Amino acid sequence: MSALAAGGGAAADGAPEATAAPTRREKRRERKKERRRRARRQAAARARAAVEAEAPAVDPEEERRLLEIQEAEAAAESERALRAFEDAERRWLEAAAARAAEKAAAAAAEEDARAAEASARNKPKDGQGNQSEEDSEWEYVEDGPAEIIWKGNEIIVKKKKVKVPKGSKEKLQIQEEDRPTSNPLPPQSVALAAHRREPSLSAQEVLDKVAQETPNFGTEQDKAHCPFHLKTGACRFGLRCSRVHFYPDKSITLLMKNMYNGPGLALEQDEGLEFTDEEIEQSYEEFYEDVHTEFLKFGELVNFKVCRNGSFHLRGNVYVHYKSLDSALLAYSSMNGRYFAGKQITCEFVAVTRWKAAICDMFTWSCL
Ligand SMILES: [Zn+2]
Structure with missing residues (x-):
């Protein structure tokens, strides 16, 4: 019994939460121990009865000593189990603490990065900063009819460069394809309807x-x-x-x-x-x-x-x-x-x- 109490003390040192509110596992172990104790008492009573029936002269002192040894053995075993449980729990708590620390460090690093980014954005725009931001949001694409320069035997085709928001290049090309190559008749006009009806004359x-x-x-x-x-x-x-x-x-x-x-x-x-x-x-x-x-x-x-x-x-x-x-x-x-x-x-x-x-x-x- 005293050994169990000592075990309890050790548990209080290692994991205060465990003693403050006994876990289900501990309760279960307590119940099991109680059952085992009862079983042993019953077995001892049966053995005593058998011995008394067989040999009436039995030393009750000897029997009590035997019972005490058995109880000590059971207490030692339960203490070992409790120790093992406490060890496992401590390891788990340590690992959890390490994980939490790691997470906190990562969050702090992320926060730092975000703060740095924010400060960079809020920084007053000098020429350099402005330029780099423009580069990331704008791009230059070729647009419009090509300018053809005749230089001796060499033809240079140069297109005007136009600054457009990034990602709008695709759209621009589609517009280029959609553009009619001649001046069409407006779709709602009477002229177009007439033009459609009659085959065009040579x-x-x-x-x-x-x-x-x-x-x-x-x-x-x-x-x-x-x-x-x-x-x-x-x-x-x-x-x-x-x-x-x-x-x-x-x-x-x-x-x-x-x-x-x-x-x-x-x-x-x-x-x-x-x-x-x-x-x-x-x-x-x-x-x-x-x-x-x-x-x-x-x-x-x-x-x-x-x-x-x-x-x-x-x-x-x-x-x-x-x-x-x-x-x-x-x-x-x-x-x-x-x-x-x-x-x-x-x-x-x-x-x-x-x-x-x-x-x-x-x-x-x-x-x-
Ligand atoms: Zn003429």
């Missing part, structure tokens, strides 16, 4: 239609339509012309204005002064070879003409008349905007198909 069909509706179409008496533009696809007055110019959205004939700018096309007063006739002819022939070969890639040609001695608006004009509209469309999409001999080519669809009317002082080669 340049020649439009001209025929207008010619039917207009008396003296394209003649001196026709004051509405520009006869010169009808014949050549070009007019000395350009956009300032008071008469109607037809600009078909597709045609079998392409016009590249002022594409040829070699010798022979200098201003009238210089003409023939710098180049001999042979040089001019050679230059033309080289140009013809190159350009004709290029346009022949897109389909069969009906006519290929280079205007040579006309006035300024006709000078160096190249007319390419295809057999099929598909070839003309392909040539247009392939050649428009490309560079040839250091000059950007601008293609136009023209309604010119009657070459006898167009040829006044044109220099032509037959390609048939």
